[in-house]
Amino acid sequence: MAVPKKRRSKSKKRTHRSLWKISSPQMQVCSNPNCDELTIRHHACTHCGFYKGKQVLTIKVKEKKADKEN
Ligand SMILES: [Zn+2]
Incomplete structure (x- = not known):
């Protein structure tokens, strides 16, 4: 039976x-x-x-920072 020559390290x-x-x-x-x-x-x-050609989710669009500050 073939036996590995070297031990494989933990990280390998x-x-x-x-x-x-x-x-x-x-x-x-x-x-x-x-x-x-x-x-x-x-x-x-x-x-x-x-x-599948249908709208299944409503994607929220992030408001711009300039709009929030005003
Ligand atoms: Zn799309």
Whole structure:
């Protein structure tokens, strides 16, 4: 039976385990024809709140600092 020649250090083991089979989320173009942002698949668009061609979220737009001061 093959035996490892050297012991793998704690950090090598931990980095290997944390990164094993890691993959980036699949992205697709938003279903809203007016948006065209890249969104994560099976998630509502974070830009306009559309999912499967419907408005499912209301996106709050931050007020500008100049408006709050006045
Ligand atoms: Zn969108």
